[in-house]
Amino acid sequence: MVKTEKFIPKAIEKIKAKAQGKTIIALSGGVDSSVCAVLAHRAIGDNLIPIYIDTGLMRKGETERIKEIFGDMNLQIIDAKDRFLDNLVGIKDPEEKRKAVGETFIRVFEEEAIYVEAECLIQGTIYPDKIESDGGIKSHHNVGGLPEHIKFKHIIEPIDDLYKDEVREVAHALDLPEEICERMPFPGPGLSVRIIGEVTREKVDVVREANAIVEEELLEQFCPWQTFAAVLGKGTGVKGDLRVHGWIVAVRAVGSRDGMTAEAMELPWDTLRKISSRITGEIPTAARVVYDITPKPPATIEFE
Ligand code: XMP
Numbered sequence: 391m392v393k394t395e396k397f398i399p400k401a402i403e404k405i406k407a408k409a410q411g412k413t414i415i416a417l418s419g420g421v422d423s424s425v426c427a428v429l430a431h432r433a434i435g436d437n438l439i440p441i442y443i444d445t446g447l448m449r450k451g452e453t454e455r456i457k458e459i460f461g462d463m464n465l466q467i468i469d470a471k472d473r474f475l476d477n478l479v480g481i482k483d484p485e486e487k488r489k490a491v492g493e494t495f496i497r498v499f500e501e502e503a504i505y506v507e508a509e510c511l512i513q514g515t516i517y518p519d520k521i522e523s524d525g526g527i528k529s530h531h532n533v534g535g536l537p538e539h540i541k542f543k544h545i546i547e548p549i550d551d552l553y554k555d556e557v558r559e560v561a562h563a564l565d566l567p568e569e570i571c572e573r574m575p576f577p578g579p580g581l582s583v584r585i586i587g588e589v590t591r592e593k594v595d596v597v598r599e600a601n602a603i604v605e606e607e608l609l610e611q612f613c614p615w616q617t618f619a620a621v622l623g624k625g626t627g628v629k630g631d632l633r634v635h636g637w638i639v640a641v642r643a644v645g646s647r648d649g650m651t652a653e654a655m656e657l658p659w660d661t662l663r664k665i666s667s668r669i670t671g672e673i674p675t676a677a678r679v680v681y682d683i684t685p686k687p688p689a690t691i692e693f694e
Contacts, residue, residue, distance in 0.1 A: 392556040394563035398429070401548045405433035408544045411509035416499055417442045417465070419456055421561050421573050422514030422549060427460060428564045429548050430512050436464045438512075441502050443495060446471030446594065447580030450602040459567060466506070470498045478582065478589040484694035487589065491579040500537040508542070515547045516557055574609075574616045575649065583694040584620040593637070596673055597621045600639045603668045607661060608643055614655055617643040619669070620693040627670070627677025636677025639669050644691055652686040 415430060417423050417440040430438045440463055442456050453467065477494045481487050503511075513536075536545075549557055561571040577583050581601070585593045600619035608617045622638040629636070641662070646652035666679035682689070 392552060392559055394560050397552075397560060398563060401429045402433045405430050405512070405546055405548055408546050409434050409437065409510050409512075410543050411437065412439055412506055413437055413510040413512060413546070414439045414441055414503055414506065414508040415512040415514070416440075416495075417456065417460065418576075419448070419452055419570070419573075420514075420576060421554075421557055421566075421570055422516055424459075424566055424570050425557055425561050425564060426512050426514045426548050427463065428566065430546075431463050439464050439466055439506050439508065441466045441468065441499060441506075443468045443470050443498050443502075445474045445491065445495065445580055447474060447491065447582050447589075449576065449581075449605075450598050455569075459570065466502060468498060468502055470494070473498065475589065475591060475594070480588065482587050484583065487582050487694065488579045491582055496537055500539060503537055503540055508540075510544045510546060511536075511542045512546045512548065515550045517551055517553055520547075520550050574614070577692055583692045584618060586620070586622050586693060592675070593621045596637050596639070596675060599673050600641075600669050600676065603672065604641055604643075604665060607665050607668070608657070611661075612643065612655060612657065614643040615646040615652065616649075616691055617641075617655075622680075622693075625678045629670075629674075629677070634675075634677055636675050637673075638678045638680065639673075639676050640680050640682050640693065641665055641669075642682045642691070642693075644686070646686075646691070649691060650686075652691050654681075654683045654685060657681070 413434060415423060415427050417427050427440045440460055444453050444467060474494050477490050478487060481490055558571050581594055581597050582589050584597050597619060604617055604619045608614055620640045622640050624635050625638045627634050627636045643655040643657060644652040645655055662681055669676050669679050
């Protein structure tokens, strides 16, 4: 439990004391970076430049949501969709995909940091990230990792003593919208890890629409730890009177405590049938819907 009424003014003072000149933060729309952006904005106002990079691999409506919530800040929205998708052409291997997305993110962020003449960087590192990195368990290369070629005067990590549930408490206390406070995890490489094989514009469009449908049908009613759709490949179907070769969409809904292990949720048949009928009905190129019942382990939560 964090005492938000003490934590918030202290964090704002800490940022005020350390930040010099223009200070940037990569805003992803997740709860960690959102909380840091609000704290920093209260501390240094327009000297904070939140940078949101539209990778083309974000959820449906994400860019508009960010504009709506953070529009009163000195927000920079960078449309880098083509650059990300071009850099993914021909890449089929999951790790290579992650690398391509991560590297493109760092390059774009770096260019913007130089352009706005940023002197300081704010990062949304939380306590478990710090422990895992310090202990060498895993390095935390969230997409949006540290720009490598820029020397910042200060790197400020305002929430690095908090656990995730404490960050959510602070988010509530800062009056961030409920959908941000309680947001389920979204992978750094975005929708690219929900596409088997090469990432193409067509597959991204299908998976984005399918994700939106799955979230609409499951989030509020079933409160899964995480739920989403993935595009697996193509299969035969019938639409109208025609046989089509359309996309096979997988639906995933899991319960979990921390993402380390997970159980597939036992969803009612009616719900699954409705999702199937919406995906194949609303996405012209989708022919088939399957529900993934595999726990983690042996599967992972994401598909790649
Ligand atoms: P897996 O698929 O490994 O995922 O069972 C466990 C949790 O981590 C998220 N995830 C990622 N988050 N960068 C991230 O920031 C990544 O590359 C990444 N891969 C998976 C996943 O959504 C799940 O919540």
